Amino acid sequence: VTWNDMLDNLRQRLRRTIGRDRGGALEPARSSPRLEQLGDRPLATPAADVYENDRELLFLFDVPGGSRDGATVVWTEREGLKVLVRSQGLPQGQRWASEYEPADWYRAFALPDQADGSKAVSAIVDGVLTVRVPKRGNAAKLVPIRGT
Amino acid sequence: LPGLAPAVDVYENADEILLVADLPGVASDALKVDLDNGELLLEATRTGDSEGRMVESEYGDCTFQRRFALPAGIDAAKVAADLRNGVLELHLPKAEALKPRRIEVRAG
Numbered sequence: 001v002t003w004n005d006m007l008d009n010l011r012q013r014l015r016r017t018i019g020r021d022r023g024g025a026l027e028p029a030r031s032s033p034r035l036e037q038l039g040d041r042p043l044a045t046p047a048a049d050v051y052e053n054d055r056e057l058l059f060l061f062d063v064p065g066g067s068r069d070g071a072t073v074v075w076t077e078r079e080g081l082k083v084l085v086r087s088q089g090l091p092q093g094q095r096w097a098s099e100y101e102p103a104d105w106y107r108a109f110a111l112p113d114q115a116d117g118s119k120a121v122s123a124i125v126d127g128v129l130t131v132r133v134p135k136r137g138n139a140a141k142l143v144p145i146r147g148t
Numbered sequence: 149l150p151g152l153a154p155a156v157d158v159y160e161n162a163d164e165i166l167l168v169a170d171l172p173g174v175a176s177d178a179l180k181v182d183l184d185n186g187e188l189l190l191e192a193t194r195t196g197d198s199e200g201r202m203v204e205s206e207y208g209d210c211t212f213q214r215r216f217a218l219p220a221g222i223d224a225a226k227v228a229a230d231l232r233n234g235v236l237e238l239h240l241p242k243a244e245a246l247k248p249r250r251i252e253v254r255a256g
Binding site: 047050051063067098 | 155156157158159160161165166168170171172173174175196198199200201202203204205206207208231233234235237
């Protein structure tokens with residue numbers, strides 16, 4: 001059994017556990033180990049807003065033209081949060097005026113320790129990608145003590 | 149709200165002029181497209197539902213506005229706007245009289 005087989009197996013089990021399609025609602029972040037290789041077009045950095053409250057961190061990314069099919073959101077403990085969104089192709093016809101070039105959107109953020117990236121959920125609506133990362137609970141837990 | 153001019157590409161083919169504008173975060177009911185006396189006005193507003201303290205801001209709520217002078221010969225009645233995934237495609241069909249036509253040559 002190779003390392004890749006083990007990874008594939010783990011990925012399939014994760015997919016079964018988490019479920020991918022929840023009818024457009026917020027869904028768990030998808031995982032892909034080959035994020036940077038997905039884009040064959042130039043990469044552009046999307047503008048981002050980040051909010052924080054007691055429960056979660058909220059990331060908003062401007063990705064006009066991006067849809068759910070072309071979006072990948074990855075979190076790893078070591079590298080943090082990465083998002084990649086493929087842009088749409090250009091229309092046909094003679095171009096008179098051009099202010100943007102086709103590029104894929106890519107951005108990465110390191111997450112603070114209290115953010116639990118494994119429970120992140122994301123959604124893409126009207127060309128805005130939203131990623132919500134909940135914070136780990138800080139409730140005190142009584143540790144049992146064995147012995148006499 | 150701060151005002152921004154959205155990035156726009158303009159294309160032309162035999163049938164129409166196509167205007168493509170980046171309007172991320174704008175829902176269709178928050179977009180206004182006005183065509184008046186040869187002038188096209190795009191106006192849109194986006195407002196988010198964020199909660200909590202702002203940590204980093206590059207995006208934010210804003211209004212998008214842009215104005216264009218249109219060439220003569222646009223069929224105003226057939227202008228169609230399509231907003232999908234934060235990108236507006238505005239189709240401005242040319243009037244029949246301006247479309248290229250092939251003239252048949254009759255043999256004498």
